Amino acid sequence: MRTPIIAGNWKMHKNVGEAVELARQLDEMVADSAVEVVICAPFTSLSSLSALGVNKVKIGAQNMYFAEAGAFTGEISATMLEDVGCEYVILGHSERREIFKEDDELINKKVLKALEVGLKPILCVGETLAQRKAGETENVVVSQTTKGLAGVSPELIEQVVIAYEPIWAIGTGETSNGKDANEVIASIRQTLAKLFGDEQAQKVRIQYGGSVKPGNIAEFMEQPEIDGALVGGASLNVKDFVGIVKY
Numbered sequence: 001m002r003t004p005i006i007a008g009n010w011k012m013h014k015n016v017g018e019a020v021e022l023a024r025q026l027d028e029m030v031a032d033s034a035v036e037v038v039i040c041a042p043f044t045s046l047s048s049l050s051a052l053g054v055n056k057v058k059i060g061a062q063n064m065y066f067a068e069a070g071a072f073t074g075e076i077s078a079t080m081l082e083d084v085g086c087e088y089v090i091l092g093h094s095e096r097r098e099i100f101k102e103d104d105e106l107i108n109k110k111v112l113k114a115l116e117v118g119l120k121p122i123l124c125v126g127e128t129l130a131q132r133k134a135g136e137t138e139n140v141v142v143s144q145t146t147k148g149l150a151g152v153s154p155e156l157i158e159q160v161v162i163a164y165e166p167i168w169a170i171g172t173g174e175t176s177n178g179k180d181a182n183e184v185i186a187s188i189r190q191t192l193a194k195l196f197g198d199e200q201a202q203k204v205r206i207q208y209g210g211s212v213k214p215g216n217i218a219e220f221m222e223q224p225e226i227d228g229a230l231v232g233g234a235s236l237n238v239k240d241f242v243g244i245v246k247y
């Protein structure tokens with residue numbers, strides 16, 4: 001049985017005080033949930049969130065660089081994230097791919113480095129609207145999954161979480177429906193089975209993401225292949241995020 005995982009992606013929102021307050025409230029309100037709950041906060045809040053000593057909620061970052069250390073102005077290493085108490089790191093989010101021109105090769109290096117230091121990557125994959133209309137959804141997610149996970153050992157694959165986020169559904173209020181998302185996620189799991197063996201593929205948690213709200217989360221969570229959600233906008237508000245965790 002895979003433990004469901006619901007992660008909030010705060011993107012570039014919340015100063016330290018706001019982040020700490022939200023995390024404190026959330027931690028209390030979801031304490032009895034069977035779901036694994038993660039907040040992926042901006043870098044500036046990570047050490048304060050760790051110092052807060054949350055019990056239930058786990059802490060993640062939204063990006064990192066693959067090098068160990070060196071002359072990489074503006075970048076943050078996997079070891080630095082681990083040092084401030086992160087357990088997870090989102091990698092290859094579509095905003096990183098589109099706005100910051102990250103490609104599968106770079107994302108793969110980040111995935112490998114995260115695993116090397118014991119961070120759990122949340123690898124994001126998903127198609128654009130044009131790709132969906134052209135019937136390329138499956139090809140795109142299979143290719144992003146395969147390239148993003150190149151070189152990962154079968155023993156470590158269960159540390160990886162995959163987030164299937166159709167790009168046209170992110171922040172738009174448009175969502176995929178449970179059945180369609182389940183089908184795409186099933187094809188991601190088949191890809192994992194080919195790459196890592198069926199037994200290992202069954203252990204990997206695959207989330208849906210894209211305009212997840214308290215009112216639509218159940219539709220996704222009731223699908224057999226969907227193991228949780230990556231939540232952007234609705235994770236910024238404690239009431240909404242708790243409503244999602246307690247679907």
Ligand code: PGA
Nearest residue numbers: 170171210211231232233
């Ligand atoms: P959204 O964002 O929930 O605001 O659509 C999801 C994401 O980008 O991870």
